[in-house]
Amino acid sequence: MIGQKIILLDEVDSTNNYTAKLLNEGKMAHGTVILAEKQTAGRGQRGSLWHSASGKQFTCSVYTATAFLSVERYWYLNLAVALAVRETIQAFILEKAVIKWPNDILVNDKKIAGILIETQWNSGNIMGAIIGVGINLQRESDLSSSCSLVDFTDNNPEILEMARQLSSLLELQFERLRSGNWNEILQDYHAMLWKKDVLMDARIENDWEEGYIRGIDGIGNLLFEVNGEERSFGLKEIAFAY
Template sequence: MNHQYIGNHTIRLDSVDSTNNYAAKLLNQTKIPFGTVILAQFQYEGKGQRGSQWRGEAGENLTFSVLIDGSQLKNTPFFLLSKCVAISIKNLIEQFTNKNVSLKWPNDVYVDKKKIAGILIENQWKGSNLYASIIGVGINVNQIKFSDELNATSLKLLSNQHHDLEDLLSQFCESFNWFYHLLLDGQFQKINMDYQSALFSLNKKCKFLIENKLEDVFIREVNNDGLIKLEKLNGDIGIYSLNQARQVL
């Protein structure tokens, strides 16, 4: 299979509402190569999961989107792409800290119990065919002050040093290309092993809001469709989507 290389073409913006929105407009208006990265110094309406907003200081963090050719993913379980992105972010962050870096379902990256990165993947369709996936990534890099409700950290807080955003982007692309090619080649086992082993709270008692009821559960697995398997204290096992369950820290 002819694999696109992620990061060969980069569009750099000073500010934009959201790199995902910008990517979607480009796809509709121009012939832009898949694998293109759209990097912004500042997003004034950066998007997170469940309709939340990604907030950060201008020029301090890594905020970008990647355009993926949907036709290459037509036989691939959709959440595997998110797993590849999450593992690549984890590998990047682990270079700068000895603390525990974990992947919090569905799309966050944590260091200990503080959020350092988030992922938002939005799909574009042509009829019933997936045309493109837009991967939005936000990584806290050089910002050192966060409001308390964000419960966030950054690479600078972890490593006590300033980081070059372009260098970090290159390192992410290198790691992501490797996992993305595993995905396209159907080598799902390595992806699943790396994701599962890094899953936040795996096999530990934790709290989930399940269909508006707070419960103590154990996380057992996240499958390739993005559904989480939870075991309740009485032994009952349920499989839930992100609209049905949310972890409470």
Template sequence: MKIIKLSAIDSTNSFLKNLAQNSSLENFTAVVTKHQTNGRGQQESGWVTDPNKNLTFSLFLRFKDIKIEQKKYLNFAVSLAVYNLLFDKNVPKLSIKWPNDILSVNSKICGILIENTFSGDRIKNTIIGIGLNVNQEIFPQFNRSATSLKLKTNKEYNLDLLLDELLKEIEKTVNLFKSKKFDQLDKMYLDALYKKNIPTMFKDSKDKVFMGMISGISKNGNLLIILEDDSIKEFGIKEVSFL
């Protein structure tokens, strides 16, 4: 495991992607920064974080025999690593909001961005970006549903030690993925999935409001929702949101 520490950078995912394209990068290389100025989330959404208070890092992974159709389980593995770490820290009422936001009660405590590179029908390598709110206590108005480890546990955390713990958790769950323990990952993820089997109001991409119930995740990694007529509809990222 190799860790590159930077005082400031626009995006650790972008930095690591450029590094992977222009050099032979060691597997399980992490890039961590104290200040990320242009963090990215799902579908190019932004990720705002105060300097020196949170964990913002990216991790490079290389794979040998993982099919593209199995990539949802990588998402499961990474999400579960963060979930497990926070569970051990006694963060209350944890859940994974599809696809990979980590919530405490209804507030976001961690965001994850996974970017894969493919070769044929296989995943060649992956860059995992993680933004974990740690010691930050005040969040911007537009991010008012956010929270942090400190807010939830009333403790201050050493970011270096926390990074080491999280990387070890990722290594454990990614090893399950590499060993193709997909059924185990599937059960663990669904057990932690936010609002699963609970009647909930949703809004689709056309602003249509409807009642439904999350039943699981499709083969392609999309969200499966049971509608009021008992039919099951599949939604991709940004095609549905909680009301």
């Protein structure tokens, strides 16, 4: 069960790195949560860095055994994790949290959380995933593209409380993955997808195009409609301004 074991560290370079180290040493079981008060060299999507000062960010990694997922269905893991992180944040604020494809969490068009999923392979087979989660608890910078929980609530949760909340919601999502509730997961993701069906600008091949996010396709790519044509885009093929 996810969250049955939580390891709390004072400081670590990266919770994902620490989890991978324990996994390589054979000391990591499914559902173990690595939680850090301070992270000095965390990593995000596209190689970005995620530093966290003590009490400013919630940073954790969760090891999950995912061998039950086929390669064809593996992209649903990203959807399930994004839904769990979004709902974790929603439990503490009134403003609506949404998912910016593929898995950033935004509130009022500003990033409040990020997710990094690192797949673990063995002899060409997917065996597990290290799920890294970073949530802004307090604002560390004046970046207009980011926000934190304290921007929306005076009740700043303890990191252990948040870890237990996230673990519970991840466990519920994993039950849906194991049961093969693909349509239900996809529908929930679409319901929380940032700017879905709203006219907006996107950068495609170094040009800005006006169109609509319509959802995601059967392999997890983003569907974006331009000039009445619905097109599929991978992670580095389309970009938006927050």
